[in-house]
Amino acid sequence: MKVSLFIPCFIDQIYPHVGMSIVKVLERLGCEVDYPEGQTCCGQPAFNSGYWDEARKIAEHSLDVFAKSDVIVSASGSCGAMMKVFYPELFQNTTRHFDALKLAPKIYEFSDFLVNKLGVSDVGARFDGTVTFHDGCHGLRELGIESQPRELLKHVRGLTLIEMKEAKTCCGFGGAFAVKFPAISAAMGEVKCASLLETGADIVVSNDSSCLMQIQGMLQHQGKPTRCLHLAEILAQT
Amino acid sequence: MITFAKDFKNTAARITKDLRHRGLIQRALHSYEVKRDEFKGRYQNWSEARQAASEIKWEAINHLDKYLQEFIAKLEARGTRVYVAGTGDQARDYILSVAKENNVRTIIKSKSMTAEEIDLNEALEHAGCTVFESDLGEYIVQLRHEKPYHLVFPAMHLTREEISDLFQKELGSEPTNSPEELTMIARRAMRQNYCRADMGISGANFAVAETGMISITENEGNARLTTALPKIHVAILGIEKIVPHLEDLALFLPMLATSGAGQPLTCYNSLFGGPRQPGEVDGPEQFHVVLLDNRRTELLADAEQRDSLHCIRCGACLNVCPIFKNVGGHSYGTTYQGPIGSVITPHLRGLQNWKHLSSASSLCGACTETCPVGIDLHHHLLHNRRNAINEKPLWLEKILYGSLVILLRRPWLYWIAGKLGVIFFPLHKLVNGTPLDPLHNWTKTREFPAPARESFSDYWRKKKSAKEVNRGTP
């Protein structure tokens, strides 16, 4: 299957190994992976801050970049949701509305693509360790990603999954929210960290790197050794 | 100048540092969640019930003129005095005039957030009336001269020890650690007030258009007493409380109880359709229903956000909101807290002064997920943000996002920016954690990751050219 990758700006610049892991897994499963050049950002920061004209201009570029793709796998649930759920609303009453509507069904979050589009739960991965899963809010509530990551983790040889109590509670990132309301964002992060530490797991895994940035940032600040990995990084290991 | 936004930030910052307070709220809400899930689990199909509730409210709100007219006509036909108030001032003045005309000195009140919204108690007390809040939670915050903390559970931020101290101080009661004993103290204190009050004031949870009745949901029995004994009953409610038919309550009463309180049904769900009718043995001689607009029609006019008027004030969105749980109800500084409050307050009190409530959210969507009438709460926070910026963009942000537009539409410029980031990031060490740090808001409490030397697009380009080289090799 031919798959186009959408690697959001912060994964491109800060967590490229997440993208590399995704490529590894997809190729291992026999997909022909393509990375439409010139992709930059989905436009969510401007959109969430209320600057929809600016967001639209940035998003238009993404509409152009992915115009020829048939299947698009997003490395981030949150950016995937932006394109799939919010682009139609953002482009309402504009000449690109139809393009946005056409794009939406082509977008898949990574774990959803593997389980529901490829029909694969066992990607032949091996990872020794205990892991707890953090559900990124956009993936969970905008895209319905809940069972897919867990299904995939279940089939990883050597891995033990322990659920944390606050798995589905927001980590406090929320984009610009994290720097506009840092005290609240940090308090929410504290609750998340306390919950994951309670499980005693070695690793916290998520399908959203922006969440991992928040969680990793807090854990490091607290001097805690728990590592943070993207789901793809676990699945890439054999 | 202290603005509402600054107030919010200051109070929120204080509460986020108060681990005891946050712990109390987390524990209280956890026990609610367990009960709520238990009773939600008994529904044969919660999501269908929710869809139906949403459709019924859609029907009611989108034909509000028709149903409101029917409601008023049915009430007036049986002797109820209906007053439609355009503003909070008008509602207050009407109730004051009823009190004055009838020489009302003592008033007993059951819980009403609408009355809170218009600062009714202050106006009545200023006019020389004594007002007793009969609902236990409202009574407690009244004695403390505090605003309600949560629109369903006004005193949830207080421990039993704090309440015991309060009762000791204000009522001269004995100290006690038992919630049962504290409740009995309040019961005894309130008993005579029901019998002696000249007027009872209540709110209403629903207004049934078809039969001209208001519906009041409660657990304590104080609303029933407030509306049974005094000679005058005044009910105040927002115009959006309308439901079309009597039997609609068969869906709304259980859903309100389950979502709002984690109960299958609350203890008393009562309907009131008029003053004492001929042949009835008791009940008020006068029944007044005050219907309040107070800018709800502005929210109605916003077709995109009109569904916020579907709200049945259950408080479920507050209970699941991670912001609410960590900043508490008083931080909001306004009558309606939590997600619903953050959506409607900019409409009811002014967008520019209250837009910060819509900004103070990570948009996790837990509120929308839990809302029993399916209001698109977290998306409306986005809509409010957009509306605020369209009205008055912030020049610094406008420049920032304008620059991002230029950058992010030009992949070559974006690539250069990325490389500059890699080059200059090591300098960040020099300012990390200090006020000079441009990332200070992040680095105060979290480490910031360094950008990767090789970006994904670099890696891909290398990979692609390696493939091409391989292909080129015979």
Added chain:
Amino acid sequence: MALPDQREAVFARIREALQRPAPHRHDGHVDYDMSGHSGVEAPPPESDAFRAWLPSVGSSIDDQITLFAQNAAALKADFRPVTSLDEAARQLAVLASENGWKRVASHRHSVASGLAEKLGLPCLLTDAGYAAADLEQCDAAITGCDALVAQTGSVLVTTASAGGRALSVLPPHHIVIARRSQIVPDLASALQLVRKLYAPNWPSFLSFITGPSRTGDIERILVLGAHGPKKLTIFLLS
């Protein structure tokens, strides 16, 4: 001096506001794209449809009585099925002596006042009017009802069936006398019954009483016995 009623102005604003159509909710998402709307709205579901979604209720009277009994127990309401009036009178006398009743209250109802008077205690009847202070001194109130709702364990009373508004809520112990024929499955049937019994002369007050009074206002811990009756006893006459 209060301004005259503002209904004309408010209704004008409502009509003006409703000129713009609002989006519907479909499959859990609001469709902000109004362009595809036919303008024809389906009417909302009616109460008969609710039955399929609310908690299930058995179809036979015996099933419903069992469900009512279970609910009453969970609510800490004292549910007593009895086979005769004499049995009810005997048990009432025991309650009176156990609880030290000195004064009771009731209303002229085929059974309730008869049972009350059999106790041989001073009995206030509300039918001809009463002083609130006198009712406040009564230890128990014995009333009739209109229905028992199996689904919720509720007692339906109106001013007509329970001697007014205050009788069933002011004294600290409320005794309800119900008949087997008054069992209804759910709230919708109870409301339909009210319609059948009373419309168009609706009582000015009706209430669903679901257990003895309670509050959750202190630390969100449920405490029995707030302002309404601390005890609720329900006799079911077969």
